[in-house]
Amino acid sequence: MEVKKTGLYEVHRRLGAKMVEFAGYYMPIQYSGILEEHKRVRTTAGVFDVSHMGEIEIRGPRALEMVNRITINDAGKLSVNQAQYSAMCYEDGGIVDDLLVYHRGDHYLLVVNASNTGKDFEWIMRHKIPGVEIENTSERITQLAVQGKAAPAILQKLTDVDLSQIKSYWFTEGKLAGTPMIISATGYTGEPGFELYFDHAHSENVWNRIFEAGKEFAIAPIGLGARDSLRLEKKYCLYGNDIDQTTNPLEAGLGWITKLDKSDFIGREALLKIKEAGLKRKLAGFEVEGKMIPRHGYSVQKYGQVVGQVTSGAFSPVLEKNIGLAYLKTELANPGETVEIEARGKVVPAKIVKTPFV
């Protein structure tokens, strides 16, 4: 299958980005360096091309019923122009994907993980009910995430929309850099900022205008490498690492989006049983003592016994420590508990800590 390019591929190349294939797209993994990019987002602002993300629209008189059937959060609570973090589950409670649900008035927009777009679309089509239309619009949409303390001031220079009026997890439709778009107060970094969705024909123009406006704030392009360490510091789950079809939202710490009391949804029965039986394991955050960076797949041990596996790990540029996530037996998942991480024939001590890390 041919590797796809976002509308900004040539821009990334010109900027000297290191490109990798990710989820079927050539994507920038880094420009100046992951540590520098990470710190840039935590101190001023950065721009991520995340056009590989999938967009699926659900419309029609029964769209809300459909969305509530396939997702675990309660889309019925959404006002027009409000967004919500949610997930789709299999019947057994395993996770199909995590996603954002946008209530756009006449339809719902689901923003899903790039690597899952095809699978999600098939899953949604399989559970389609009469009275809804479903469309995969991923290929037509450019998504930029502008994140960091300076992001609101930078973007405000490019729009008449009063961005200070858009609260976290709300959005508006308006013109920015002369381009009609969704301006959404969301992100994957834990910083203030916005995610912008617009027609891919305008990719380069919007990108350039943002960099002109952001020059005085030392805005920088940010690759997928720093995106990963930024989200991990905030303990935001990454599908394929921390959550997948073998994990359920309750053990992943996503109980807060799992609305078991709303109308019936796919996976509800199983999740109710899991909750009643009590969680056997939990996704816990840990800090490694020493300089080994924990990585996906490393084993977690206690008294020489394997008690879990690292799902995500990174050097935290903010803490200057090596941090990670792992599913651990519930009794081992409490802050202060100690475990060991084993990799490459070496065993190093680690301590369970409160999350988010930063």
Add this chain to the structure above:
Amino acid sequence: MNIPENLKYTKDHEWARIEGSIVVVGITDYAQGELGDIVYIELPAVGTRVSASQGFGTIEAVKAVSDLFAPVSGEVVEINSKLENAPEIVNDDPYGEGWMIKIKISDPKEVDTLLSEADYKGLF
């Protein structure tokens, strides 16, 4: 890509500078660029015996961890202790301040098995 003429190379992207019976070892500019930000380098203790093509340490970069391979066999007679607290030196100056270990070579003929600058360029 910076590949100095006066050095020898391995296919694993280490360089070796021959100074009589001492071989100074580091990683190439290409290697540091591929690894990205280096945050930790584990080097052997002085006195350790290393063997050609065998691991002598590890390098932790933000993106990935990888092994360091000895270009020649011998005894480690010096390590670059500056790298313990400032491993990023290897990113900044891989052929100079970013050297890693010095090996007292046990079999000088092994030097002939190393790649020349032209051989190494040929890998790309």
